[in-house]
Structure formats: C-alpha cells, structure tokens
Amino acid sequence: MEKVRLGIIGLGAQGGAYAGFIAEGRVPNMAIGAICDIDPEKKALAQEKYPDVPFYDNYIDMLESGDVDAVVTCVPHYLHPEMGIESLKRDVHALVEKPAGVYTKQVKELNEFAATKPELTFGIMFNQRTNKLYQKVKEVIDNGEIGNIRRTNWIITTWWRPQGYYDQSAWRATWEGEGGGVLVNQAPHQLDLLQWIAGMPKKVYSNVKYGYQRDIAVEDEVTALLDYGNGATGTFITCTHDIMGTDRFEIHGDKGKIVVDDSETVTIKRLKTPESEMSATMDMQDVMRIFMGAGPGEIYDEEVLKFESVWGEQHTSVMENFAANILEGTPLLAPGSDGINGVALANAIHLSSWLGKEVELPVDEDEYFAALTKKIEEEKKSPIQK
C-alpha cells in the first residue's frame, strides 16, 4: 500500500476542501478512496468533480465496501464519536474532525473502543498543532525554558460570526444541533492548544453569556477562570461578536514569559536568574536601579519570532501525518484520544456557568449529559426565533 485511500464522510465545506487538497496532490500519501453524503445535491457535485471516485449515501456501506482504508468525519459534532467507533469496528482507520464530540460521555466511549484497536490509527483534526508557532511555544515550555507555569491568559475573540451565519441552517447554534456555541464550534482549537501546551486545569469557574449579542440559544461570549491546582491560574476568553477580535496568549513562568500575538508573533523573554532567586536576593534599591536605570535587558533576554501560515497547509499536514502513521508508524501529532481534553474543558466551562460555581475537572460525565439533555428539551419547547 503506497497511499492511504481516504473515505470522506460529508462533502460540506471541510470535506470538500479535503477532497480538493488530495485531488491537487497536496497530500502525497493519500488518495480519495470514496465520498459519502446523505444529500443528493452533494452526490451530483461529487460525481461532477470526482467522476472516478465511488460515492455512497450511507457511510456504513462505504466502510464495508473495501474502497477505503481510512475515513475523515466531516459531519455535525454529535456524530463524530459514533462514526469513529463504526469505522474502527470495521478495521478502518479514523480521523475525526474537531471537536471529538459534544460531551465527554460519548468521547470516552470512542476512546475506550479505540483502545481495543491499538493496531489502527485514530487521529483528530487539530490542525493548529501543526502550526510551527504553537509547536515552538510547546517546545519552549516542555524544555523548561520559562520554568514552571504560573499563569496563562488567552483572549481569543477573532471568531466573529454575523447573525446571518447562524441563520444559514436550523441546526446551527442550537443545543440539539451543535451542543454549544463558540466553545464547541470555533474555539476547540484553542482549548486543545491551551491544554496541549500548558496542561489541563484542575478547576474551572466561568461566566458564559448565552445569546448575548446574537439570537441563538448557545453561548457567544465566554470568560473562564482556570486553576491548575498547583497555584497556577489562567483565564480563557472567547466570543463571536468582536469584529476587531483580539488573539493574545500570555504564559508567565518562573523563569520567563511567552506572549503570542495574533497567532503570528511570539515574544519569548528568558530570565537570566529564576524569579524566586531574584526575589530572595534583591532589595528595593536593586529594583529601582534596574527599572529606572540599567533597564530590564539586564535581567532577561528577549527573542521575537514571526511565523507565516499558508491556508490549508495545517490541514494537509495533519492528513499527511495521519497517513504516515498508518503507512510507516510515524508518531501522530494529534492522537484521537487527545480530543477528550478540549471537550472536557468546554463541558466544565458550560457546567460551571449553569451551576453558578467552580467545578472540578473532569466534571461528572453523567451530570453534564443530563444538564445538556435538559437544555435540548427546553430548547424544543421554546426555540429561539432566529
């Protein structure tokens, strides 16, 4: 087997883009094995664009056809775990779209099933993990270059969506259709990067606004306060109503600081002496001398790095890495089992706001599922007029 034959489930915006990347040869170790969609219009589209590629209107049929070695699940979030399980069950490798699911209860089932099939490749489309910028940030942290983390603050409000976006389909931004708003649809990348880079918090308190600036049932504004359990704290702020959105991620460690601006520029300051040692040995006169005289350059080195990104490159990198894992055992950048962390964070942020108190992670999966089910029932009784 030279190329992995990928079955694309769902020929919407994402699925269509992935098919295009493969067709254009941007994923050298992949071929389009088959395409599946329940929409007859998509069938016509697929047959026009990819006349030689088999088409299925039922993904189980595709899984059992022998046409595909692997699938990618470009379908509504709720379906990712189920489709992942059905694929792996039939010895078809699975690349699930983000988020891994809507609630941890279902994602756990996926992970547990995947664990019984260690010979198969199970990945998740965390394309931001292939971003050289965030790889660098993770490397600096993992190497201990800024020491132990004391604080993480991420304002990521560049997810502007107009009301028209939400009005495109009835299922959008509903509890039943998506299971959440910005936390489930737009911010999963940052929730994953945050935990990938800085680890999972132990406790979360949140203030979440549902339908604050948009006529939707789910959240369009999130402020979460994180506690890492070792003294370190954090904030995570996101929304879909800031058309001049901010993307600023600050990580404060006991030996340095990293600031990422606009996912483009990384400023790394490395202290020459750990902060705790400076605290123990310096008096206020030294402080005055540094801040008013010698200048802070005396105490740290600063490195500024700029990164450029090419649209689509991140997705093709995940696809290529996923296929390379199947073909050659190359380590996965984004193992599917990692997907649960971002979902656990999103669930904790929702639950804290519903309970009005700080919650411990992981939150009780049955409690969250029950609360979500209640939201869905309430929504059915009085749907939002979009």
Place this chain on the structure above:
Amino acid sequence: MEKVRLGIIGLGAQGGAYAGFIAEGRVPNMAIGAICDIDPEKKALAQEKYPDVPFYDNYIDMLESGDVDAVVTCVPHYLHPEMGIESLKRDVHALVEKPAGVYTKQVKELNEFAATKPELTFGIMFNQRTNKLYQKVKEVIDNGEIGNIRRTNWIITTWWRPQGYYDQSAWRATWEGEGGGVLVNQAPHQLDLLQWIAGMPKKVYSNVKYGYQRDIAVEDEVTALLDYGNGATGTFITCTHDIMGTDRFEIHGDKGKIVVDDSETVTIKRLKTPESEMSATMDMQDVMRIFMGAGPGEIYDEEVLKFESVWGEQHTSVMENFAANILEGTPLLAPGSDGINGVALANAIHLSSWLGKEVELPVDEDEYFAALTKKIEEEKKSPIQK
C-alpha cells in the same frame, strides 16, 4: 489666602516626596504648613531639611495649631479614614492617601462625615487620574466613541516586589498592618481607574492566592472575573511576582475597541458601522471579503497615541488641583468620596475568594469587616515567618 498651607502627616517615602515637591516649588499654590510624625528620627530629618517648618509628633495637635489649612495622610491605610474625619471635624481640608481605607465600613464613615462638611475640600491621591492617557481613555468612553462596553480586561502585573520589600517592616503584608496585599497596596490605582473609566461591576468572582510566591499572609496574586450586570464582563489580574510584568488594558465596545499598552500607548479602533448593525446585515461572504481581501481597514479607523509621563508630575497635579479647589473652587479630579469604590472592589475580590463564590457589590460591610477581623486573629495566632 494665596497658598494652601499643607500639613504632612507621616514623613515616610510619600510624605517626604510631597514635602520635596512643595519645597521645590512644583506645587505653586501650596506651602508646607507643618510636618507631623511619631518617629523621633523623622523629627530630626524634618528639622534638618525644613528648619522653618513647625513639627508635631501628634497630628491632633497639628490640626489644632492653626499652622495648617489642609492635611495629607501619608500613614498606614487603616488610619486614613480616622485622620480624614479628625481633620474635617476641625475644619481642616483633607487629602487622603490611597486607598481611602482598608474596608468599606470605615470608608463609609469618612464619606458620611465629609458629606456633613460640604464647605470643606475632601480629596484622594488618585494621581493616575491626572495621567493624560487615562483621561483620554475616559473621554473616548464617555463620548460614546466606542459605544457600550461589552468587556474590560486588565492584566496589571508590573507591581514586582521582592521578598526583601516585605521583610522591611513587621506590619507589611499582614492583615493587621495593611489589611491586604497587592489589592490594598499596589493596585488601588488601577482599581480606581477601572471603575472611573468603565463603571462599577455588579458581581465579582475571584481566585486569589495568599502568600503564593512570597512568604506573606496576604495576597500576591489575583484573578478576578467581573460582571457588570448588563451582559458586559471583565477580568482584572494583578500580582507582585512577575518581574517582567504586563500592563495591558483592553476595552471592547459595540462601536470600537481601546487597548492600552504599558500605560504608554493607546490604540483606539472606531468602527464605521456599529457591530450589531454589521452582524444584522453581513453574510459570511462579506466577512471573507473583508478579512481575506479588502482588509479590516475597510470597517474601522485606527488611532495610536503615545503618552510620556514625568515622575512626580501626577502627584503634584493632584496636590495643585486639591489646593485650587480650596482656593478657587476648581472641580476636583479625585473627590475623596470616590475612594470607596476601589475599596469596595478590593473587598469584594477578597470576600469572593474567602467564600469561594461570586459576590454581589457592594458586599455587606459588616460581613467583610467580620471576615477581615477573623484573618487578623488567625494571623496573631500563627504569624508568617518572614
């Protein structure tokens, strides 16, 4: 009366600086009327530096001497309200140092007494209010140039203090001596500016670390989540253990955004059309066109302003304005009665962390006072070994 004769209570770092400013003629409408300190060494210092200025070791004697028209209270925080009241009682104008006090119960007494003496001038040393940068920010907000506020986020961690700072005196950073840490000693300026510019939040939740990176009883790390009660939210983050501290204040409104970096640079973005209107009229194609093509300049104008500050200028401006109010009725930049807001915020942040839940503002002043008293008692039983 051409000049206000100021009585300086406490010849420490602040009191000494104020005496110097007046002696150097930097406050043209003020003269040093008298100096008071309980420390004999300070008496020697005063007599050496200001041989013609009367010295008192009891501030009540100074108030009753006829030597002073007004006083400034450069003494531990707990004493500000009491000294303010005693001065006003004797028809001596009062300029209290920040914070106005440690707990709102005492500050309220001061405000209530001051209200019975409307003919006297009652000011507070919120020198940052004379900072042209923050005046500009307030003006832009007050003029509605960025519309209604949706979010405020301030990371102000430039208050680095080494352990040696805390070890200078036994009363420092204790509940009995100061009644708090960074919230009471360093950050009152920003707490005041925040409420001056953006209004008081209605609810506060906080995660506060006491003695996190320093051997102290009080807080050296604060993360507070603010809820303004109208949908708007905020975060306020401060600490004393970040030697490469951040000072970044972002205000997001429905017609624009203000970002203040390092209390030096203000970036103001004004939308050409209010965000809610853009949301109502734009579809995702328009969004793609703007963000990937025409550029965001199509939707907003950006103004970047730089401000320089001269050390001491802010303090002399408050002093001059205070004296001008006495002499000519010039409106006060920082009326003393405003001091309670920052104290109320600090109290709410403390109380939320002690109760582990969100609190409504203003917090119950008796509940806060009882909780603070308990901290003082606990501290007496097991003092921190500094």
